[in-house]
Amino acid sequence: MTKDPVTREELHEEQPPQAAVPEQEPRGAARARVLLRQVLLPASAIVLSLVVGAVIMIASSPLVRGDIDLSLPLTAYWALLNGSLGSFNAIVSTLVQATPLILAGLAVGIGFKAGLFNIGAQGQFLMGALAAATMGVATADLPPLIAIPVALAAGMAAGLAYGFIPGFLKAYTGAHEVVTTIMLNYVAIQLVAYVISGPLRGANVTFARTEAITSAALPVIAGRDGHIGLLFAAVAVPIMAWMLFRSTLGFEIRTVGANPDAARYAGMHPRLLIILALSLGGLLAGLAGATEILGQVRHMPAAYATAVGFDAIAVALLGRAHPVGILFAGLLFGAMRAGAGLMQIQAGIPVQMVNVLQAVILFFLAADLIVRAIFRLRAAGVGVDEMQTITRSYGEQTAK
């Protein structure tokens, strides 16, 4: 009898597979059910995080109010809701906050699809902002029709370059992008500080910042703050979705993320695809930074602080790395950021609570077992796959 041993194939090998294989391609109503299950997990995680947030608020209410205040969470969440959706301006505010999150979330998301963890969205965002601010100041005398595209292009180019670096390092040296991008984030902060305290420092400013950006400022199209950048996010989502799931390039990127060896055998170039994914991510994050500066702030301080980097990761994970999911997750976090200010004013809850809520949401996503147990969701393949693929490459060299 000639056979090879090795793996421990299980018994149902020869039995009809119907018993063991779950239905993966349902039609019609069944498909809706699967979709529902896919949404239920993140939704449950969000609910649970609000509960945990409430507990933290109650526990710390003596610090906030001087006394245990059981209604503090309600005040806080109500303010959060009001500040984000309670008025036309609030909604515009939400959209404005969501825009960079969606763009940066897409940046992180495309990294995930390629099997990479692009934590560098923060640094790419900053570089994009810096470049846009630089061009914004430089084009003060040019008409907006020229100034705006130039500044935006500069932002995208800077972001792309800053995403290219870790991509290149990962592809050709195996340096894990998690640590290199985090390091580059910190380098970006120093670079921004240096440039704006020095060469780019405004003439008559009280603290270190650039001149005001005039010509290149993005026009407002809605409410008080709703600048044209909102459209960028709205357009980027369907483009990315189409690219990932309908185009050949998107197929290649996803294959590299799923199995770099098979990708190589299929004739793809994992190295180039990795570089592309991170560069494209950098471009998107750079665009996010550029729209923030040109649309929202309209100048750039040397000590520019932003939470977009962290938020973008949470958005990408919550959105399961799918552009549409990222859209919704971005809107959710945009709402939270928009309402946080009011929450701080009305309930006295510091805005960092949003970070806490984010982390707890991610925790429940990662520990999906708990969520399922609590809400009695059945397992049936609704795992969070991108959560299991990143560490794979930590200790290994990339496929050549």
Add this chain to the structure above:
Amino acid sequence: MEVVYDIPLIGWLIQFVVYVIEVMPIIAPTIIGAATPIALGALCGFMNERSGVVNIGIEGMMLTAAFVAWWTASLTAQLLPGGEPWLFGMTPALLIGLVAALVAAMLVSLVHAWLSITVRADQIISGTIINIFAVGITGYLNLLVSRSAPPSAGQFTRWNPPEVLADIPVIGWLLDALLSQGPIGLGLLVAVIVMQVMLFRSRWGLRTRAVGEHPEAAETVGIDVVALRYRNVILGGVFAGLAGAYLTIEFGNSFQGEMTNGRGFIALAALIFGRWTPLGAFGAAILFTASEGIQRAVRFGPPEGALGDFLASVPPQFYSAVPYLVTIIILAGVVGRSLAPAAVGKPYTREKRERRRPEEPAEPATAATEG
């Protein structure tokens, strides 16, 4: 000698090296002070990665410990006005602050352990969650607490080694600098030596290495892989706790939001550069933080001539950026990652546990059959 310095480039290099050697005794304390939290963070990473668990949440653990140390010490100081400080300027407040920091870091490590080992979630994501949460909760509490401007509980003081030590030729200044530290700093030195010996000569070290390289093999000789990983990860939290406490009750005495500033990640790079050994990581930490010391030296007494002018004109932000840049260079291949513990990052499925789908076979060592 000055003539040599005039040779372009190489002359500068030589002058620079000579300068550093001259200045070293003066800046050694600065460097050691900056390196301590990084080396401690690296020890935390060491406990994790040698057992096969990736931990990029060291940053978050440090930050949490830093805040807890400071705040607990401050609270305790208010509740129990201290008497005479003991050795190292220790008061009940500081002691309790330290212990609280360790406990906090161990609890956070427990979460990481649970997510990584039991839930088998992606370990990098687990670390990221910890980082985000730490920034959130410490920022949140810090803002609330600061409204009432609580007083600082002070900080540990340094031990003053006997004068004789500094007089030892060649290395006297080094010994003096290493030993002129507070309890945590001295604790680091002890820990580095002890852990180095333990890694290669103790039963714990052997089993840990086995689990980090080939957990299935360890399991089949009766070692409880899961328990060992849990223990090591939680104990690693002690080091992260010490690192954080160092920042707020030994090196400094106050807390600012996000004050760890990336040290947790530099610690990881130090671990990799140091080839996953405590001694190596310590050396790497010193190397990485050397730039801070050099910056200070240049500020107060730059080298002569063109080199001095050049160094003085380098913006401070560049010096601050050096550790991060060095980290990237290290990772980019100065030290290959092929030396990492072989099983690091791969969740371990204990065969005993009921599997969800029967067709998941236990992960065999593919290396074995290929000789």
Add this chain to the structure above:
Amino acid sequence: MTTERPPRPPLLEMRNITKRYPGVVANDRISLDVRGGEIHALLGENGAGKSTLMNVLYGLAVPDEGTILMDGTPIEIEAPREAIDHGISMVHQHFMLVPVLSVAENILLGDEPMANPLLLDRGAASDRIRELGRSFGWEIDPDAPVGTLSVGWQQRVEILKALYRKARVLVLDEPTASLTPQETREIFDVLRRLKADGYGIVFISHKLYEVLDIADRITVIRRGRVVGSRIPSETDEDDLAELMVGREVQLTVDRGTSHPAGTILEVSGLHVKNDRGREVVHDVGFEVRAGEIFGIAGVAGNGQDELVEALIGLRSVSGGTVMIDGRPATGLSPRRLHQRGVAYVPADRHRYGLVLSFPITDNLCLNDYYHPPYSRGVVRNEAAIRENAERLIEEYDVRTPAAGVTAGTLSGGNQQKVVVARELDGDLVLLVLEQPTRGLDVGSVEFIHRQAIAKRDAGVAVLLVSAELDEILELSDRIGVMFRGRLVATLDARTTNREEIGLLMATGGREAAPERQPAEVGER
């Protein structure tokens, strides 16, 4: 053997062991016993439940029903530690050795001698290990890193590891999987000696002739149940095969005669380096003609992996040339090779063969996704992809509920069929098969062997690389042997035999391998 039953209970007895997993009963009331001084073979094909039974014995799985008894007393085994303490030692199919640790460290792991409460006592154990090795005629270096040892030597370390713990029952799971016939004979001598020393030995295998050779008793299991028990003198290979598979089995596929035509693959002076920069293929040259199957035999780890990777374009060539159909093909990318008509069925289907998280449809056009009809410019053509998948599923009889199912949910045999379907479809000139039937059930093995012969008869040049000597003998028209990176012989299948090839696999044609543990050999 007298007819009297010995009054003592068996050394080890597993009674009515039942173990259920979701959807499947892996062990169904299996009973097995071993006496001291006996070798009891457990025979069954992949998936029959042997591994599960051994996991239960070793504490890696908890049975739903049944008991385990030692010397007639029931015992509980809930962890490997307990199995070891009861005197049960297991030598696993995939070596449970830590490559970076030394021989001594591997053997001692778990039962380390301590010089004091904190530190190990390294000296004492080394001596004992050396002695133990010498008692078998092996010169062991306790400080050598295990990763540098050859497969045969690692096997010996595994056995020493089991014996070091004063076991009474030894369980060997497919111990000869990676050994040459000569090494197998040696191991059998060791086992017979251990038997004489009073050990009870459980020998798990699917190799019929070996089982008939070494065992005192044979128990056959199929689909989780014991289907028969035999004594070697009362049975033969056909009988055992029928028990194992449940029907009459044709043990070998009739490959007929080959009618080779022109040379398709011509390799000369090939040198290839491994990931560490070490040259593992030295000056290899051979030819494969259209309409013949050329099989390369060799113990795993002698350069075959790197050779195949180089031929397929997954690894760079550091010297030499490859010609395909008369045109230069050295260093071509996998895609260019496909375009020239080269197909590859990889050894590790999870690595190079399939993207497990993608649907079958995508997997079936993985080599051609980039050109029409599957892709028009930038856009993919889902309809064409699907059509292709449905056609291939039908043609190659892939058992799946739908074409869009994720590949990872298929059984191993069906996964391999997907790979085979994709690769064999179209106009081929060269087919490279690497360990094509590893881990598969009988039906799938038969299927793949038939496909290989069919392609050969259709005029394709077939290169078969396998560590399974029987597969090589069954399919090949000509046979080459790889040893330490060189092709040490090229033989005609009709005039050679297992012995000759086995010797070449073990020694490379020089005189018998020395007893000394070699200092190098065998890369990871």
